[in-house]
Amino acid sequence: MTQTLTILGLESSCDDTAAAVVRWSDQSAPEILSSIVADQTAIHANFGGVVPEIAARAHTEKMDYCVEAALQKADVDFSDIDAIAVTAGPGLIGGVISGTMCAKGLSAGTGLPLIGVNHLAGHALTPRMTDQLSFPYLILLISGGHCQFLIVNSETDFVRLGGTIDDAPGEAFDKTARLLGLTQPGGPAVEQAAKAGHPDRFAFPRPLLDRPGCDMSFSGLKTALLRQRDALVAQNGGISAEDRADLCAGFQSAVSDVLSEKSRRALDEYLQAQPSEPAFAVAGGVAANTAIRDALRTLAENLGVKFVAPPLHLCTDNAAMIAWAGIERYRAGLVDDLSLSARPRWPLDTQSASMLGSGKKGPKA
Numbered sequence: 001m002t003q004t005l006t007i008l009g010l011e012s013s014c015d016d017t018a019a020a021v022v023r024w025s026d027q028s029a030p031e032i033l034s035s036i037v038a039d040q041t042a043i044h045a046n047f048g049g050v051v052p053e054i055a056a057r058a059h060t061e062k063m064d065y066c067v068e069a070a071l072q073k074a075d076v077d078f079s080d081i082d083a084i085a086v087t088a089g090p091g092l093i094g095g096v097i098s099g100t101m102c103a104k105g106l107s108a109g110t111g112l113p114l115i116g117v118n119h120l121a122g123h124a125l126t127p128r129m130t131d132q133l134s135f136p137y138l139i140l141l142i143s144g145g146h147c148q149f150l151i152v153n154s155e156t157d158f159v160r161l162g163g164t165i166d167d168a169p170g171e172a173f174d175k176t177a178r179l180l181g182l183t184q185p186g187g188p189a190v191e192q193a194a195k196a197g198h199p200d201r202f203a204f205p206r207p208l209l210d211r212p213g214c215d216m217s218f219s220g221l222k223t224a225l226l227r228q229r230d231a232l233v234a235q236n237g238g239i240s241a242e243d244r245a246d247l248c249a250g251f252q253s254a255v256s257d258v259l260s261e262k263s264r265r266a267l268d269e270y271l272q273a274q275p276s277e278p279a280f281a282v283a284g285g286v287a288a289n290t291a292i293r294d295a296l297r298t299l300a301e302n303l304g305v306k307f308v309a310p311p312l313h314l315c316t317d318n319a320a321m322i323a324w325a326g327i328e329r330y331r332a333g334l335v336d337d338l339s340l341s342a343r344p345r346w347p348l349d350t351q352s353a354s355m356l357g358s359g360k361k362g363p364k365a
């Protein structure tokens, strides 16, 4: 007899209110029956970043609507759902509380089991939903709020090999765009401008490459860019389209070089355990960058490692990844109860030293 599991997922740890229904079966690939994302970009636009209190209030207003839409789109009701999974951290605490309270209410009202999911585990387990990767695989999370290498050994066993010690790469792209008068989010704008540029005209550092290990740093690149820009302004009274393109190309090439070299080291470490089906996945908004993605794909393929980049709408914040991580936990017998707490910080790898700092979108964990 076919075994299936259908889980409702809720996500509200940053500035996206999301609900989704995902179905697992032992006969076929997982199916995303619905994935609703209500983003809050417009309400934070005037503040230059996410305002936690405003985000939390918006989550509370929107979550039940998102849940209703997710059930409707999936053409299911609560009698078809096996459990409710919710992001219980890490993230902006008001938003996380809003999501967990909603999930607890639904669980209490329906009698369905409640599963607390780590938001980062949601990102890290996504390639198993999209590409059925088997454990262990290596994943690089690169977005506006995340930057870390993880070896995923099981649905609960994550080993962090390294991460940023300051800005996440997406943050660096966004700041670069701001410094050059380009639109937000900065990544796509910088990538577009870089297409016409010469990466070698301006010198950009490759931070931390001289140090062993997989930790990274991106804040110095933005400072280097600021200096180059100010020198051009002092010399010529402003910057031309050509200057802007060359600065973007130089910056992007530096980010790509750092990510490639650190990925090479992370892959070396990962391959030491001789995984039977070696795979390297990238996730997060920065993985949308063609130059970076191509560099990482080439690196992996040259080492005989399968390269996986889930579709962008599943790399950025969404609730399908939370529902999927809930499925993984439920299958492993990991279910919570109404005492589930919301956690602002929740490192995936409890053995490694926790990372410092906070991204523009909240704690980096």
Ligand code: KG4
Pocket: 142, 143, 144, 145, 146, 169, 170, 171, 173, 174, 185, 186, 187, 188, 191, 284, 285, 286, 287, 288, 289, 290, 315, 316, 317, 361
């Ligand atoms: O994963 P994401 O949507 O949200 C979180 O940060 O959680 O990532 C957004 C980040 C932004 O900083 C954006 O500038 C960056 O990803 N990004 C890119 C590109 N597209 C989005 N960075 C570089 N190149 C791109 N094409």
Ligand code: ZN
Pocket: 119, 123, 143, 145, 146, 316, 317
């Ligand atoms: Zn995220």
